[in-house]
Amino acid sequence: MSAPEKNFIRALETDLPGESRPFLKLAEQFGISEGELLNSLKALIADGTIRRYGARVGHQRVGFSANVMVVWQAPSEEVEKIGQIMATFAAVSHCYERPTFPGFPYNLYTMIHGRAREACEAVIAEISAATGVTCYRALWSIKEFKKSTPVYSELLSEENQNP
């Protein structure tokens, strides 16, 4: 990845200033023009490099205080179908297939959010009923040791290429 490309990434990862022309301010800070910054932002959204542009919210403070990672043992030939069903639940923010490992036969991972633990438990029961997956484990978080907004521009090595 070239230095100018990294500069754009760094600029777009920077918190937008709270003023009338915030992109102008940001562009000046990184030595680029407002038009270049807006165009590159639009292009990166269009090609999927940026998933979305906007506010990152503190979930705990919006009322979604409970969350749980639930892992499911889905028959391998049904993972696609079951994953799609799980994804339709609004309380599910993440739904991924991951490898199993010794002692842990679960292949579908969901993050479930609710206003209280009981709400999460109700969603888990609904998902189990909707998918027929009865072998699952709810892993409640007992302590948040770290939650940071990743700064990807800091992690990019010189050899990184867009795939």
Added chain:
Amino acid sequence: MDTIDEQLLNLLQRAFPITEKPYLALGKELGISEQEALDRVGKLRGGGLIRSISAVFEPSRLGLKSALVAARVEPDRLEEVAQAVGQFAEVTHNYGRADENNLWFTITAGSEERLREIAAAVEKLPGVKQVAVLPTLRKFKLQVQFDAGAGGNE
């Protein structure tokens, strides 16, 4: 937080205007002035509801490698292992969970080698019994915006 704040919060997450004067555009959408939109966003930030306004990148599109890691740690060493894990800049989320696999964290690294190197370093920490690196095989959903005014289950 009134209904305009709720609508504003939803727009800020889902449809931030990519334009020279985004707060003017937001104000028009909500029937308020540019200045009021700016003031309201300032208050939402001050109250901690908005952590930042920025781009959410897809790390794989930047050539970065990510994985969730499950670690089985002796319970009386969980705290010190978690602290050591958190020292890596590549570790963005790190949770203690009620399970024999009691430490779960995400690594996003500049290369597959670096990712494996971090996982191997964690495996060598005293008290760590097992480490499983779990990359995403298929992604069915990633949706981390929340409706400010709606319930969590619908």
